[in-house]
Amino acid sequence: MKTLYQDTTRNDPHTTAHAHWLLSRGSEVRTALVTALLDLFDQAWATAVPLGALRSDDPATGLTDAERELLRLLAGGLTDDGAGQRLGISSRTVSRRMASIMERLGATSRFEAGLKAAQRGWL
Missing domain, CATH: 1.10.10.10 (Winged helix-like DNA-binding domain superfamily/Winged helix DNA-binding domain)
Incomplete structure (x- = not known):
């Protein structure tokens, strides 16, 4: 399983503990800046077709x-x-x-x- 969190979650002890638990079970965990996620969303949104169109x-x-x-x-x-x-x-x-x-x-x-x-x- 691959999990992507916002970069700010590195400061949250509960999320960090859960991420380490996932890592111990073979998962991959990464963080990304919110701006990168927003750019990805903008790209997907711009190329998406409205429902029913x-x-x-x-x-x-x-x-x-x-x-x-x-x-x-x-x-x-x-x-x-x-x-x-x-x-x-x-x-x-x-x-x-x-x-x-x-x-x-x-x-x-x-x-x-x-x-x-x-x-x-x-x-």
């Missing part, structure tokens, strides 16, 4: 509506932080989404990705 991938491009909007915002000159704020996601999520888009385009830079996206009519 259909995925809105464009069959011609494979882009989701969120990816198309991200491309539009970045092409309009916004930074990762600015685009992330507009979309309600972290700049790390912006970077991950762009890396995915770049991979699909076969681009090695964002500039090249922008050119290829425009050539394909993605913008």
Whole structure:
């Protein structure tokens, strides 16, 4: 069993005792900063589909509506932080989404990705 606690639980003697009990039985226990957990949640939330909604991938491009909007915002000159704020996601999520888009385009830079996206009519 793998268990992940917030970093602050290192200061709680009851949680620490339980963690050591788990360790003695072969489990793995780690702690993480809350910000890392929040970034992970933000990433999962941004890519999740609302209950009852259909995925809105464009069959011609494979882009989701969120990816198309991200491309539009970045092409309009916004930074990762600015685009992330507009979309309600972290700049790390912006970077991950762009890396995915770049991979699909076969681009090695964002500039090249922008050119290829425009050539394909993605913008």
